[in-house]
Amino acid sequence: MAEEARWYVVHTYSGYENKVASTLAKTVENRNMQDLIPEILVPTEKVTEVKDNKTREVERKIFPGYVLIKMVLTNDSWYVVRNIRGCTGFVGPDNTKPLPLSDEEVQKLGVEKKNVEVSYQVGDSVNIVDGPFDGFVGTVEEIDTEKNRVRVTINMFGRETPVELELDQAETMDD
Known part of the structure; x- marks a missing residue:
């Protein structure tokens, strides 16, 4: 077709x-x-x-x-x-x-679920590549593939702050 x-x-x-x-x-x-x-x-x-x-x-x-x-x-x-x-x-x-x-x-x-392959897991350090926290580095706390969400803890103003992102807004850090 x-x-x-x-x-x-x-x-x-x-x-x-x-x-x-x-x-x-x-x-x-x-x-x-x-x-x-x-x-x-x-x-x-x-x-x-x-x-x-x-x-x-x-x-x-x-x-x-x-x-x-x-x-x-x-x-x-x-x-x-x-x-x-x-x-x-x-x-x-x-x-x-x-x-x-x-x-x-x-x-x-939310009619069609698109599958996002994530190359990181809980505990990994990730770069945030999109959104208001673009450029921040954080640690993955939780991954929810059903809702296309990831919770990352970032250091902002000297405090650990959890932020919710879409799965494709974070990527693994290049060592």
Whole structure:
């Protein structure tokens, strides 16, 4: 396939997000279009809810009324998505040619996790190469690859200060 799959946002009737996603997934499977529409997502988050002095975990939709679809835009894929029951159309300036989400928007939404290989471990000395602490040297205290974060302790104003950075904002020191 010459074209790469991009993320698009589809507007649905309120409360129909899961129905649209499951119907679309079945249609993609039945028509053997997995190469054109590889991923369908209804973004949700787990929220702790307190009701009548009882706490329980509830899954809540982050964007009610919207479904995210990763697809290669062709006439066939566009037609299939547009004609799913409950789908009102693509989000964008007009319904003739939908606009994909930019890479920056995809990253901010946390839809796609990019894997960052880190060459340092807890206890290593690292250079901070980006952000407000650029140029500082610190010691790695904690690495959280799930959240793309690293906690580094730096010496600022004669005190040890922990700072949270993204994984690619720190790199190992060259000896």
